[in-house]
Amino acid sequence: MNFSLEGKTYVVMGVANRRSIAWGIAQALHDAGARLIFTYANERFEKPVRDLAKTLDRDDSLFYECDVTDDDAINTTFENIKNDVGVIHGLAHCIAFANRDELKGEFIDTSRDGFLLAHNISAFSLAAVSRAAKDVMTEGGSIVTLTYLGGERVVENYNVMGVAKASLDATMKYAANDLGKYGIRVNAISAGPIRTLSAKGVGDFNSILQEISERAPLRKPVTQEEVGDVAYFLMSNLSRGMTGEILHVDSGYSILG
Numbered sequence: 001m002n003f004s005l006e007g008k009t010y011v012v013m014g015v016a017n018r019r020s021i022a023w024g025i026a027q028a029l030h031d032a033g034a035r036l037i038f039t040y041a042n043e044r045f046e047k048p049v050r051d052l053a054k055t056l057d058r059d060d061s062l063f064y065e066c067d068v069t070d071d072d073a074i075n076t077t078f079e080n081i082k083n084d085v086g087v088i089h090g091l092a093h094c095i096a097f098a099n100r101d102e103l104k105g106e107f108i109d110t111s112r113d114g115f116l117l118a119h120n121i122s123a124f125s126l127a128a129v130s131r132a133a134k135d136v137m138t139e140g141g142s143i144v145t146l147t148y149l150g151g152e153r154v155v156e157n158y159n160v161m162g163v164a165k166a167s168l169d170a171t172m173k174y175a176a177n178d179l180g181k182y183g184i185r186v187n188a189i190s191a192g193p194i195r196t197l198s199a200k201g202v203g204d205f206n207s208i209l210q211e212i213s214e215r216a217p218l219r220k221p222v223t224q225e226e227v228g229d230v231a232y233f234l235m236s237n238l239s240r241g242m243t244g245e246i247l248h249v250d251s252g253y254s255i256l257g
């Protein structure tokens with residue numbers, strides 16, 4: 001069995017900095033020989049992403065701005081990708097957003113705008129980018145998104161993001177059903193808590209990690225590298241029989257009652 005991704009090209013959406021889970025995924029795919037295409041929400045993140053990509057030992061990456069709230073931006077991005085590389089073999093969707101002040105207190109206090117914003121960026125975007133990416137995945141491919149346990153059960157403070165992740169999980173499954181006939185698989189990784197820019201400022205992140213270290217079967221939080229390796233597996237031919245699945249990369253925490 002050949003594990004190499006040489007000759008394959010993957011779009012990675014959602015690198016903000018070196019702590020991003022998307023960066024863990026990018027490194028795993030790069031190490032397997034893949035060429036990478038990075039997208040970022042706005043020009044503010046272009047330089048950090050380009051600087052990070054310079055640390056890779058091949059200089060074959062491409063960069064596009066793509067704010068997923070903008071249909072034209074999504075369409076233009078994938079048209080440009082089609083013109084520039086012809087075909088892609090996969091896409092990692094590592095994007096979420098909710099208003100900071102709605103990630104504490106009670107879910108029931110979520111505003112209409114906050115609810116719609118979280119669902120727009122964190123769930124609908126998977127449908128929108130999958131549709132656009134399909135036209136560039138002419139050889140079949142694999143789409144991977146990142147979800148969290150808070151979409152399956154109530155996790156304190158996750159609030160509207162939990163409801164958006166439930167929507168993301170269902171979006172992933174419906175997209176898997178639609179795209180299977182084109183040889184495109186769609187799966188999600190449910191990652192355990194990792195300290196990233198998004199997680200920054202979240203009160204009590206230390207105690208969340210402490211709880212993982214004490215109670216999760218593997219007794220330690222997961223790393224970006226561990227999530228990256230499972231994304232590599234999902235992008236590779238090894239997972240060719242899987243679609244519509246949620247894989248928990250969480251030190252086993254989700255099996256606990």
Ligand code: NDP
Nearest residue numbers: 014015016020021041067068095096146193194196197198
């Ligand atoms: P990061 O803060 O590193 O990444 C979040 C990314 O979302 C940023 O790169 C940001 O892009 C992007 N984003 C937000 N709004 C938009 C938009 N409108 N258009 C395009 N991109 C946008 O955090 P993580 O690595 O933690 O998050 C990645 C994914 O992993 C998220 O889906 C998150 O829910 C999920 N996850 C995280 C866990 C954790 O503990 N950290 C656990 C389980 C799941 P930009 O930087 O360009 O603004």
Ligand code: N5H
Nearest residue numbers: 016096097098099100103148157158161193197198199202
């Ligand atoms: C139960 C928890 C703790 C509560 C934390 C919730 C975290 C939700 C994730 C969202 C994506 C965070 C978010 O939108 C933050 C923004 O309001 C402010 N941050 C930014 O704008 C930065 C600059 C940019 C880069 O961030 C984004 N997202 O664009 C959950 C944790 C145990 C696990 C966790 C942290 C899950 C997760 O989904 O990320």
